[in-house]
Amino acid sequence: MQFLDLPRPIANYFAADEKGAERLSQCFTEDAVVKDEGQTYNGRAEIKEWKARASEKYQYTSEPMDLDHEDRKAVVTSRLTGNFPGSPVSLRFFFELEGEKIKSLEIIP
8 A cells, every 4th residue: 555645634534434433523523514426414413424324335445545636625536445336446535624624525436
């Protein structure tokens, strides 16, 4: 695995992704927004539910491969491998940060 120097909130997100919904939701601000698979999740409680549902449905690993910047967002390309259709797949994660937390995240294939 190659080493990426990810900003701390983003590194925390990928580390928490394997540790469950509660841990992952703590990476976000209280009023954060996540957009994934055509759905929008507003606030930490909805983000926690989103992660819990995804974890029930799929088991996967995520390996960040590349970091870019577009506008005010950090864009991480990550390879996801698991028990979902099309595995493995590379997804782009568009992070907007606020201090040490994530303010918004959009995941795009």
